[in-house]
Amino acid sequence: MSLRALRPALRAARTARVPVARAVATRTFHASCPAFGAGESDAELAAALAAEYAYETEGASSSKPGFLQELQDEGVWSLADTANSDDVVISRKFGDEALKLTFQISDLDNTDPVESVDADGNVVEDVAPAFITSSLLISKSGAKKALLFDLGASPDGFEVTNVAIYETALAEATGAEGDWKRRSSYMGPQFDTLDAVVQDAFQAYLAERGVDAALSNFIVSYSEYKEQKDYVGWLADVKQFVNTD
Template sequence: MLSFTKIFRRGYRVVRDSELIQILNSEIKYEQSTDQFKGHTVGSLGNFELSWDGKRSKDVVLKRKCDSGEEIALSAKLGYGNFVELGENSNSLPFEALMKICIKKPELRSLLQFDCVIENKGYGLSDFSISRVCYLPSSSCLENEVYRGPLFSDLDPQLQAMYKEYLMDKGIGEDLTNFLILHLHKKEKDQYVNWLARLEATLSKPPS
């Protein structure tokens, strides 16, 4: 026979779990019923194809092969919080996105790598900035300690502008960045709701 203390502890634990389950259910219902992205510009992939979008991964990968034979690979994931105050009606998304772009010329092993940030401008709009441009002898050097060039902000402003125009000519413009930053926020929300649901299911499972 269970002692009174053990019965009390078990009953207290059941009540505590029940309260937590109610809070989790409330949060799940709120997230599922709230359209946080209403009014945001959907954007489009343009000539890119969605190559990877794992349900449990943070990033997405896009690829494109140009008529010239150039191959472009782009990966993106949510970055840091956007703390810029844009006003109550700005419809601002809370996070910026980190974007890495690799461009390979046909019949060459070397490639160009651009590290970029997609910035939420509010009112359903976005833009991207370049933080670094690297020349890599081959794709095997992606993780190696090779010289990656100066900070992008240290380059001549005219050269900075030309690099951005170069990427825009490759199809990396506002339409694509709108798609990416919205898609990544929706992806993060889906993962959050699934995480809440797994917690709720674990707590709801009766002890064996």
């Protein structure tokens, strides 16, 4: 279960640590506003943000997590990440092929509650495992076309949903326009409608290139790690803005 999914429950458990908001008198629109942005609620918001920041950073380690250090030590995949960017890219070379895998950490927001029944027959609500949408581009030097895989990364491994082949320039096109042009082209059959032998062969093809359960687990772990870092940075930036005269 991701930290983001657990955050509401953790917050509820520590409500007493956040100052209780007092009632703010209603102002009419023609009332004069305080100068320099010093509103009556600024101090309370700053205190709430400071409490949240302190809670999120309490006991946090500044060392690099093991799964990230392991990826870097292996030296197979390279990671490109920008703070506060939703997209993360990992890439590698495989013979004369270039592999570029892109995933979005915002998919952590799409984890829906699921219900199950425990041994006593009670309905238990839990959070489904993370499922991170990923796009894998495989291009080959000298080839006019490239493969584009739609994947879902979860703790159990990758789920392939689609395999398409496009002109390399179209496969590499970014942004809404590139996505629209690809959707206007034949995207190939839905993966689960392929013959089982073909599906297994594709899975072996990907595994040989390192697109396997270990990489899928890395994507889930890194998404949670990055989301936490970006959240803490967001708290600090907003708190600083509110406190600025």
